[in-house]
Amino acid sequence: MTIQTRPLIYDAPGGTFEGVIAWDDAATGPRPGVLVSHNWMGQDDFDTGKAIALAELGYVGFAIDLYGQGRRATNTDEAMALAGELGSDRAVLQARINRTLELLRGLPEVDAGRTAAIGFCLGGKCVLDLARSGADVDGVVSFHGVFDAPPFANKPISAKVLVLHGFEDPLATPDQTVALGRELTDAGADWQIHMYGNTSHAFTAPGANNPDFGLLYDAKADRRSWQAMRNFLDELWG
Amino acid sequence: MTIQTRPLIYDAPGGTFEGVIAWDDAATGPRPGVLVSHNWMGQDDFDTGKAIALAELGYVGFAIDLYGQGRRATNTDEAMALAGELGSDRAVLQARINRTLELLRGLPEVDAGRTAAIGFCLGGKCVLDLARSGADVDGVVSFHGVFDAPPFANKPISAKVLVLHGFEDPLATPDQTVALGRELTDAGADWQIHMYGNTSHAFTAPGANNPDFGLLYDAKADRRSWQAMRNFLDELWG
Numbered sequence: 001m002t003i004q005t006r007p008l009i010y011d012a013p014g015g016t017f018e019g020v021i022a023w024d025d026a027a028t029g030p031r032p033g034v035l036v037s038h039n040w041m042g043q044d045d046f047d048t049g050k051a052i053a054l055a056e057l058g059y060v061g062f063a064i065d066l067y068g069q070g071r072r073a074t075n076t077d078e079a080m081a082l083a084g085e086l087g088s089d090r091a092v093l094q095a096r097i098n099r100t101l102e103l104l105r106g107l108p109e110v111d112a113g114r115t116a117a118i119g120f121c122l123g124g125k126c127v128l129d130l131a132r133s134g135a136d137v138d139g140v141v142s143f144h145g146v147f148d149a150p151p152f153a154n155k156p157i158s159a160k161v162l163v164l165h166g167f168e169d170p171l172a173t174p175d176q177t178v179a180l181g182r183e184l185t186d187a188g189a190d191w192q193i194h195m196y197g198n199t200s201h202a203f204t205a206p207g208a209n210n211p212d213f214g215l216l217y218d219a220k221a222d223r224r225s226w227q228a229m230r231n232f233l234d235e236l237w238g
Numbered sequence: 239m240t241i242q243t244r245p246l247i248y249d250a251p252g253g254t255f256e257g258v259i260a261w262d263d264a265a266t267g268p269r270p271g272v273l274v275s276h277n278w279m280g281q282d283d284f285d286t287g288k289a290i291a292l293a294e295l296g297y298v299g300f301a302i303d304l305y306g307q308g309r310r311a312t313n314t315d316e317a318m319a320l321a322g323e324l325g326s327d328r329a330v331l332q333a334r335i336n337r338t339l340e341l342l343r344g345l346p347e348v349d350a351g352r353t354a355a356i357g358f359c360l361g362g363k364c365v366l367d368l369a370r371s372g373a374d375v376d377g378v379v380s381f382h383g384v385f386d387a388p389p390f391a392n393k394p395i396s397a398k399v400l401v402l403h404g405f406e407d408p409l410a411t412p413d414q415t416v417a418l419g420r421e422l423t424d425a426g427a428d429w430q431i432h433m434y435g436n437t438s439h440a441f442t443a444p445g446a447n448n449p450d451f452g453l454l455y456d457a458k459a460d461r462r463s464w465q466a467m468r469n470f471l472d473e474l475w476g
Contacts (some may be wrong), residue, residue, distance in 0.1 A: 049303035161435075167419050169257065176414040181405050181412065184435055192462065197399075197423050227469055235462075 003028045003055045005048060008062070009069065012099040014091050017065040019043055019100070022051035023109045024058070024198035027067040032138075032237050033060040033110035035100055036128040037119030039205070040083040042072035046205065050118070057230065060109045066093065066126060083122050090150035097126050098129040101135055114138060114237050116159075118229060119145060120204060124163075128180075131159040131189065138236045141229050145202050147172050147180040148223040157189035162232045166199030194228055196221040240264045243286060246300070247307065250337035251330055253301040257281055257338070260289035261347045262296070270376075270475050271298040271348035273338055275357030275364040277443070278321040280310035284443065288356070295468065298347045302338040303474045304331065304364060319358050328388035335364050339373055352376060352475050354397075356467060357383060358442060362401075366418075369397040369427065376474045379467045382439050385410050385418040395427035402463040402469045404437030410453035432460040432466055437458040 007074040009018045013067045020043070023083075036050045042063040051061025066086055069137035073079035088094055097117070105112040116139040124145015133153025162185055165177060172180075177193060184191040190234045196218070202208035203218040204225060210216070240263040258281070263268075274288045281303040289299025304324055311317035324331055343350040354377040357365035362383015369378045372393025379400045391464070394411045399422055403415060410418075413433060422429040434456070440446035441456040442463065448454070 077357075109357065142399045167423070167431075176413040178416065181433060181435060185405070186462065189435065190458070193435075195419060195431045195433070197419060197429035197431075220428070224473075228466075231462075231465055231469070 003054065003230045004051050005052065008103065009037070010103055010138040013048050014068065016069045017067075017096075018069040019049060019065045020048045022055040022061040022063070022234040024055050027058065027109075030057060030111035030209065031060055031109060032114035032233070033062060033104040033107060033115035034115070034233070035097070035104055035127070035130075035217055036063045036121075036122030037066065037097065037117060038063070039072065039121035039123055039202075040079040042079075042082060044072060047123075053116075055204075056100055057233070059233070062100065062104050062105060062107070064181070066096050066100075074095060079084040087123070087125070088171060090129060090152070092152070093126060094142070094150070097130045098133060098135055101130065101137055115184075115235060115237060116140065118143065121202060122146065123196060128161070128163075130185065131161055132159045133203065135159065139232060143204050143225055144169055144227075145172070147176050149183055154183070154187045157184065157187040160188070160190050160232070160236065161191040162228065163193040163227055164196050165193060166201060166203050166218070167195045167197050171201050191230075194225070196224065202206065239294065241290050243290065243333065246310070247340065248341055251333040252306065252468060254307045255334075256307040257303045257304075257442050258289060258301040258327045258369065258419050259345065259373045260286065260293040260299040260301070261291050264345075265296065265344070268349035268470070269296060269343060269347060270299055270352035270354065271300060272276050272297055272353070272456040273355035273357075273368075274295075274301040274333070274344055274472070275335065275355060275361030277359035277361055277440075278311065278317040280305045280317075280320060284309060285361075286359075288358075292356075295471070297471070298340065298342070298345060300345070302337075303334070303375065314326040324360070325363070327369060328375070328390070329474070331364060331368050332388070336371060336373055339375055354378065354471060354474060356381065356453065359383065359440060366399070366401075369395045369399055370425065377470060379470060381442050381463055382407055383410070385414050387421055392421070392425045395425040397427070398474065399427050401429070401431040402459075402464065403433050403468055404439060404441050404459060406432045406437055406441040406452060409439050430470075432463070434462065459469070
C-alpha cells in the first residue's frame with residue numbers, strides 16, 4: 001500500500017476551488033470514490049487525513065472544498081462568516097457539492113458507478129444536502145452534522161443515509177433529530193440515525209475542547225462512528 | 239466448530255424455569271457468555287437459534303426463560319397475559335433475569351468476568367431492566383425493545399447499553415426513544431441508540447407480517463442490527 005495525495009483545482013458555481021485527492025498507488029483498477037466534506041473552518045489537514053484513511057480502506061478519498069481556493073477560516077469568527085455565506089444559498093451549496101461528485105466520478109482511479117460522501121459538522125449538512133438534491137450517489141454519512149432542511153422541497157432521496165450524532169449536540173437537538181428522521185422518511189430515503197449518549201458536537205475532532213459550547217472530542221464516539229461508516233460502506237459495495 | 243445445545247432447568251424467584259445453553263464443543267477455555275431474553279411468546283426456537291448464532295461467534299449463548307417451565311404462549315392472547323404478568327412486578331422481573339446472569343457466570347464454559355445480554359421485544363425491556371438493576375454485566379443489547387422504565391428509581395447503570403430500534407415502532411415512539419436516552423444518561427450509562435428508518439416493531443422476526451399493528455420483519459434492519467451487536471460485543475471483549 002502506497003497512499004498518495006495530489007491537489008485538485010476545479011471550477012464550480014461561484015468560482016475556483018481546491019481540494020485534495022488521496023489514493024493507493026499500489027492498487028489497480030477503479031475503486032469506489034468517497035467525498036469528504038469539510039467543517040466550518042474549510043478544507044484542511046483533518047479532511048485530507050480522512051481522505052487518506054479512506055484510501056487505506058481501499059477507496060479513493062476526495063477532500064473537497066466548498067468555500068473557494070485560499071478561502072479558509074483561521075478563527076471562529078471567520079468560520080462563522082464563511083459557513084454563513086455557504087449556508088445562505090442552499091441551491092448553490094447543492095450545485096457545488098454535486099460538481100465535486102461529478103469530478104470524483106471522472107477520476108481515473110474511481111469506479112464512477114460506486115460513490116459516496118462523508119462530512120463533518122457543516123460537512124454533514126452538505127452531504128445531507130447532496131442526498132436531498134437527488135444526487136445519484138450510493139450513500140452519505142453525516143458525522144455530528146447539522147440537520148436544517150433547505151427552504152425548498154427535496155427531490156426523492158435515492159442515497160442511503162447514515163447519521164452519526166451526539167445526543168448532547170446543541171446544534172442538533174433530539175427534536176431536530178426526530179424531525180430529520182421524518183424528513184428523510186418523507187423523501188423515501190433508506191436511513192439510519194445512530195445517537196451516542198453523553199456526546200457533544202465535534203466528537204471526531206481531536207482538538208475540540210469547549211464543553212460550554214457543546215464542542216468536545218470523544219474518543220469512543222469517534223471510534224464507534226468510524227466503525228459504523230465502515231460497515232455502511234461495506235454494505236454499499238462489499 | 240461443533241455447536242451443541244443442552245437444556246438448563248433452574249429455580250428463580252417465582253418457580254422453576256427452563257432455558258437452553260449453546261456452546262462450541264470444539265472450543266477450549268472459558269469464553270464470554272451472553273444471555274438471550276425472549277419475546278412475549280416465551281423462550282422458543284428463535285431464541286435458541288440466537289444462542290447458537292452467538293456460540294458460532296465464539297461466545298456461550300444462554301436462551302433464558304422468564305415465564306416458567308412449560309409456560310409458553312401459543313397465541314397472542316396468551317402472550318399478552320404472560321407478558322402482562324411478568325411486567326406487572328418489575329422487581330421480580332429484575333430478580334429473575336439477575337438469577338440467569340448468576341447461572342451464566344457459573345457455567346463451566348463461561349468466563350464469569352465477561353458477560354452480556356441481548357433481548358428481543360419484551361426481551362429488550364428485560365435486558366434494559368437488567369442494566370437498570372445495576373447488574374455487573376458488561377453490556378446489554380435491546381432489539382426492538384420496549385422502553386418504559388420501572389416504577390422505582392434505577393441504580394446507577396454500569397453496563398454499556400445498545401438499543402436497536404425501528405423508527406416506526408408503535409410500541410416505542412420517537413418521544414419514548416428520546417426519553418429513554420435521557421433516562422440512561424441520568425443513570426450514568428454509556429449508551430447508543432440506533433434508529434432505523436421505515437422500520438417497524440419485530441424487525442428481526444422472520445414471520446412478522448402485520449403492518450397494521452406495526453409488526454414487520456425487515457431483512458435489512460435484521461442484518462444491520464446483528465452487525466451492530468457484533469461490533470458492540472467486539473468492543474467489549476475484542
